[in-house]
Structure formats: C-alpha cells, structure tokens
Amino acid sequence: MLQKLSARLKLRAAFARIGFARNQVYAIATYINVLTAFLFVAIQYFLWKAVYENSVAGAYSFKEMLQYVVAAEILSACIHTNADRQLGAMVRTGSLAHVMLKPVSFTEQIFFESLGVNIYRGIFVALPLLLCAVFAFGVEYRFGFFELAGFFALAGLSYVFIYLFELLLGLVSFFSINTWGINSMKLAVLTIFSGRFLPISVYPEQVRAAVDCLPFKIMYFAPLNYLIKGGDWAGVLLQQCLWIAGLFLLVSFLQGALLKKTVIQGG
Amino acid sequence: MELIELNNLTKVYISKDLTSFKDYFAALLGRIPEEKFFAVNEVSFSIAKGEFVGLIGRNGAGKSTLIKLLTGILTPTSGGLSVLGRIPHRSRRQNNYKISAVFGQRTQLKWDISAYESFRLIEYMYEMSHARWQSNLDRFIKMLDLKGFVYKPVRTLSLGQRMRVELCAAFLYDPELVFLDEPTIGLDIFAKEVIVDFLLQIRREKQATVLLTTHDVSDIEQLCERTMILDKGKVVFDGNTAGIAEILEMGIFLEFKCENREVKLPPLLEGRQVTSEPHCLKIDGVEKAAVPALAQAVMALNNVLELKVEPPDFEKVLKNFYASKTFSKA
Numbered sequence: 001m002l003q004k005l006s007a008r009l010k011l012r013a014a015f016a017r018i019g020f021a022r023n024q025v026y027a028i029a030t031y032i033n034v035l036t037a038f039l040f041v042a043i044q045y046f047l048w049k050a051v052y053e054n055s056v057a058g059a060y061s062f063k064e065m066l067q068y069v070v071a072a073e074i075l076s077a078c079i080h081t082n083a084d085r086q087l088g089a090m091v092r093t094g095s096l097a098h099v100m101l102k103p104v105s106f107t108e109q110i111f112f113e114s115l116g117v118n119i120y121r122g123i124f125v126a127l128p129l130l131l132c133a134v135f136a137f138g139v140e141y142r143f144g145f146f147e148l149a150g151f152f153a154l155a156g157l158s159y160v161f162i163y164l165f166e167l168l169l170g171l172v173s174f175f176s177i178n179t180w181g182i183n184s185m186k187l188a189v190l191t192i193f194s195g196r197f198l199p200i201s202v203y204p205e206q207v208r209a210a211v212d213c214l215p216f217k218i219m220y221f222a223p224l225n226y227l228i229k230g231g232d233w234a235g236v237l238l239q240q241c242l243w244i245a246g247l248f249l250l251v252s253f254l255q256g257a258l259l260k261k262t263v264i265q266g267g
Numbered sequence: 268m269e270l271i272e273l274n275n276l277t278k279v280y281i282s283k284d285l286t287s288f289k290d291y292f293a294a295l296l297g298r299i300p301e302e303k304f305f306a307v308n309e310v311s312f313s314i315a316k317g318e319f320v321g322l323i324g325r326n327g328a329g330k331s332t333l334i335k336l337l338t339g340i341l342t343p344t345s346g347g348l349s350v351l352g353r354i355p356h357r358s359r360r361q362n363n364y365k366i367s368a369v370f371g372q373r374t375q376l377k378w379d380i381s382a383y384e385s386f387r388l389i390e391y392m393y394e395m396s397h398a399r400w401q402s403n404l405d406r407f408i409k410m411l412d413l414k415g416f417v418y419k420p421v422r423t424l425s426l427g428q429r430m431r432v433e434l435c436a437a438f439l440y441d442p443e444l445v446f447l448d449e450p451t452i453g454l455d456i457f458a459k460e461v462i463v464d465f466l467l468q469i470r471r472e473k474q475a476t477v478l479l480t481t482h483d484v485s486d487i488e489q490l491c492e493r494t495m496i497l498d499k500g501k502v503v504f505d506g507n508t509a510g511i512a513e514i515l516e517m518g519i520f521l522e523f524k525c526e527n528r529e530v531k532l533p534p535l536l537e538g539r540q541v542t543s544e545p546h547c548l549k550i551d552g553v554e555k556a557a558v559p560a561l562a563q564a565v566m567a568l569n570n571v572l573e574l575k576v577e578p579p580d581f582e583k584v585l586k587n588f589y590a591s592k593t594f595s596k597a
Contacts, residue, residue: 014391022380093373097335100340101367102363104392
C-alpha cells in the first residue's frame with residue numbers, strides 16, 4: 001500500500017519535472033520573460049498614474065490598484081493549467097490515442113505536468129515580475145503572515161477551480177472538435193468576469209451584481225481582493241469550495257459521457 | 268488461453284453527408300439524415316499468447332478502428348470482445364498496464380525532453396522495479412543501438428532514431444500485447460533492419476504478442492507467420508502468411524537460361540503462360556506440384572545453364588487478391 005503510494009507520488013513528481021524541463025530547454029524565452037515583466041509593470045504604473053491624476057476609481061486607491069493589477073499578472077503567470085489547450089491539441093493531433101493507452105488518466109497527466117510548468121513560470125516569470133514591481137516601481141507588498149497564508153489558501157482553490165474550468169472547456173472541445181468558439185468564451189470570461197484585469201468592485205453597480213452571481217470571480221478577484229482589502233475569508237473559502245464541488249461533478253459526468261463517444265482523429 | 272478473442276464484433280460510425288454549403292446549415296438544424304458506416308463488420312477471430320500477427324488492409328479497411336476497439340479506446344456497437352481476459356472498454360486502465368503501442372506517425376515520447384526522461388517516466392508509470400527497468404533498458408539500448416542519442420531531446424532525432432527510441436519505450440515495461448502500426452514507415456533500409464531484427468529477437472524469446480499493421484508487406488513476410496487481411500470492415504483472409512499465395516494459386520515463376528539460342532518447348536507447356544526469348548525461357552503461374560516435371564521436360568530438350576525458381580511476389584499476390592473478391596468465400 002505504502003509502496004504503491006510512493007510509486008504514485010514519484011510518477012506525479014516525474015510529470016512535474018517533465019513540465020518544468022520542457023520549458024527550461026528554451027533558454028532565450030526565459031530572458032524575454034524577464035524583459036516582458038519589466039515592460040508590463042512599467043505600462044501599468046504609468047497608465048494608472050495617469051488615470052488617478054484625473055479621477056478616483058471607487059473602492060481602490062492608486063496604490064491598491066497597482067498592487068492588484070501586478071498581483072493579478074503574477075498570479076496569472078502560474079495559475080493556468082491550459083488543460084483546454086492541451087486537450088485540444090491532443091484531440092487535433094491524435095496523440096490522445098497514446099495518452100489513453102497509459103495506465104494513468106489523462107487528467108492526472110495534464111494536471112501534474114502543468115504543475116511543473118507553473119512552478120517553472122513561478123520562478124522565471126512571476127518572481128521577476130514581483131522583484132521588478134517592488135524594487136523598480138516601489139509597489140508595496142507588505143502583508144502579515146495570516147493574510148498571506150489566507151491568500152495562498154484561496155489562490156490554491158482558485159488553481160483547482162481554473163484547472164476544472166479549463167478541463168471542462170477541453171472536454172467540450174472533444175465534442176465540438178473545433179475549439180475556436182470555446183477559446184473566445186474563455187477569453188471573455190477571464191477578461192470580464194474573473195477580475196483578471198480589474199478588481200470587480202470598481203465595476204458599475206449593475207454589472208457587479210451580475211458578476212457576483214457567476215462563479216468566475218473566484219479565479220482572481222476572490223484571492224486578490226482578500227489580500228489587498230481583507231474581508232470575510234471563511235465566506236469566500238466556502239463559496240469557492242461549493243463552486244469547485246459543482247464543477248467537479250459536471251466535469252466527471254462529461255468525462256464519462258464524452259469518452260464513450262470518442263473518435264480519435266485520423267490514423 | 269487466447270489473448271484476444273473477438274466474436275461478431277461490430278463498430279458502426281454515424282456520419283452525415285454534407286454535399287453543398289446549404290447542407291452545413293441544415294445539419295445544424297438536424298435535417299440531414301444520418302448514414303451508417305460499418306467500420307468493423309461482424310469480425311471474429313482469436314490470437315494466442317506469443318503470436319505475431321500481421322494485419323493488412325487498404326486505407327479505410329478498418330484496421331485502426333479494430334486496434335482502437337482492442338485497446339478499449341472505442342466502444343463496440345455490438346458483439347463480444349475480450350483482451351487479456353477482460354472487456355477492453357470496461358477495463359481499459361487495468362489492461363493498459365500490459366498493453367503497448369507504436370504508431371509510426373505519432374510519438375508517445377515527450378517532444379522537448381530526452382528519450383531517457385520519458386523512459387524514467389515509464390518506470391514509475393508502470394510501477395516497475397528499478398532493477399527490472401534498468402536491465403531492460405540496458406538490453407534494449409544495446410539491441411536497438413540507442414547509445415548515441417538517448418540523452419538528446421526527442422525533437423532533434425532523425426526519423427530512424429526516433430522510431431528506435433519509440434520501440435524501446437514500447438517494450439520497456441514487458442507488455443504482454445503490443446500494437447505496431449506502421450513501425451517502419453518512411454525508414455531507410457538500415458533503420459528498418461535494426462527494427463526488424465529487434466522484433467525477431469522479441470519473437471524468438473516469446474516475450475510479447477504482437478499485432479503488426481503495415482503497408483510494407485516485406486515486414487509481414489519477415490515477422491509474421493500469420494496474416495489477416497481486412498477489407499471493408501471484414502476479415503477476408505486469416506491464415507498462414509506464406510499460404511496466401513498458395514491459396515490464391517498465383518503460382519511460381521520459372522526462368523531457364525539455355526545454351527541453345529532457339530529454346531525448344533516441350534508439349535507439357537501447352538496452355539501455360541510462356542515467354543520465350545533467345546537463350547531464355549520464362550514460365551509464370553506454375554503450381555508447386557508441377558515444378559519438377561516441367562523443369563525435367565525443359566531440361567530434356569535444352570541445354571540449361573541456369574534455373575531460377577521464384578515464389579510469387581507478396582505484393583503481387585495482394586493486388587491479385589483485391590482484384591478477385593470471389594476468393595473470400597474459399
């Protein structure tokens with residue numbers, strides 16, 4: 001039993017290592033990431049500075065806004081599994097046939113391989129962003145231990161939610177073969193409903209009410225708003241758990257139903 | 268015990284014919300009638316442990332569908348199917364521990380990292396003991412001559428190198444059943460030889476049961492004693508590879524080189540496909556039993572310097588086979 005568990009853990013670590021190494025081979029891309037990080041923070045800094053000189057964006061001060069948008073960028077660097085894109089590529093190229101011949105489920109492979117990718121991106125994309133923001137532009141990130149711990153717990157759940165959400169989109173692409181429409185939807189959801197680019201609390205009242213009814217704000221807005229503004233931690237956590245449970249059921253159901261209908265392309 | 272057993276297995280695909288642009292909109296509304304396509308049509312056969320079976324068929328004959336059914340990736344429409352004592356689409360995950368596959372045009376190795384990393388993944392994935400893994404790997408590296416490139420990223424390998432690495436990965440965890448789909452496609456003769464020798468070795472040691480799909484009939488001739496021919500979703504031939512030619516009575520080709528310029532024809536040759544040239548006599552389509560008598564008769568009348576006896580060309584046999592569909596009832 002213990003031996004089986006250890007083999008399982010080793011396998012997962014091996015997937016993660018492969019995900020990590022896969023990125024590492026492109027050394028130049030890593031340097032470009034650092035440069036991009038610097039440019040991103042610069043653009044955000046001057047943009048919001050100009051905006052706040054003429055007006056005030058509701059609930060967020062200039063300092064908080066900068067904290068939010070940079071933290072959102074950092075989070076987005078290492079929170080996406082791109083399960084939809086990976087699954088879509090597998091369906092398109094037919095490599096799914098190979099993946100399905102493994103004694104490990106493809107969802108597990110995708111999750112742990114992208115975990116490795118995200119650890120890589122955490123170190124080589126998110127960290128330069130953070131350092132750049134703090135030291136070059138004086139963005140303040142000083143939080144207490146409990147605030148940080150609370151944030152990481154919420155961000156961890158966001159990770160799971162995003163993975164399930166992307167897996168759902170990928171499964172739908174199984175069915176529709178074409179992924180274009182699904183990608184557009186993902187982009188729209190991320191841009192408008194998740195808080196990826198702006199805190200939802202600065203939206204107009206009616207829009208905010210609509211967004212509040214949807215689950216997508218738990219991807220970015222929930223953990224980031226807690227970090228910067230504080231608030232009802234347990235309430236947010238509960239909300240996340242409920243949505244994750246619902247999504248998990250939906251994904252499991254679709255996975256079972258769609259696998260039965262699989263037609264692997266070509267060959 | 269039979270490793271694979273099929274009983275009237277059928278797989279039907281449902282498709283819609285979209286002939287005009289308008290049809291695409293009609294299809295959205297569900298107004299185009301569905302068409303049934305029998306990719307695999309009431310197929311029955313069984314394969315025993317350790318057998319090497321060649322599977323031949325034209326494009327679209329149902330080979331890939333059959334393999335997907337056997338691996339449990341597809342669910343059959345009707346009929347019985349058992350692989351390794353289990354129903355594949357119900358126990359896909361358990362069966363996967365003992366099944367392996369090489370698809371000539373796709374890779375199972377991770378593109379950006381070395382083959383060695385992928386091999387290590389296999390050790391954990393199939394819960395192998397490290398010693399077993401190491402000894403298999405050492406052996407296969409030697410047999411397939413992988414030494415020079417096993418640590419290089421897979422994307423930098425040539426096709427021949429990649430195929431050898433793929434085969435290593437496919438056999439590394441001692442699978443009981445291996446599907447090889449066009450493993451030698453596009454390879455030069457040297458890479459091909461390495462691969463064929465490797466598979467012959469595997470066959471000698473009876474390590475695995477192999478189902479080989481290919482268009483290259485010379486592979487099948489060398490590797491498989493048994494051949495199945497699939498056409499339009501049905502098994503139209505199942506038997507000894509060499510026996511295909513015999514059953515078809517394509518006959519043997521005889522060529523006599525003679526000292527005398529004018530070749531004399533014995534009366535025995537009447538009604539046969541004979542070509543006579545200066546110093547040379549060619550007879551095609553001779554059944555096995557008639558060869559000695561014919562040869563004797565020709566040699567009695569001519570001063571024969573050289574005699575060539577060629578079995579029918581497998582490719583030609585297949586072509587003939589597809590041309591004469593009546594044979595399927597034989």
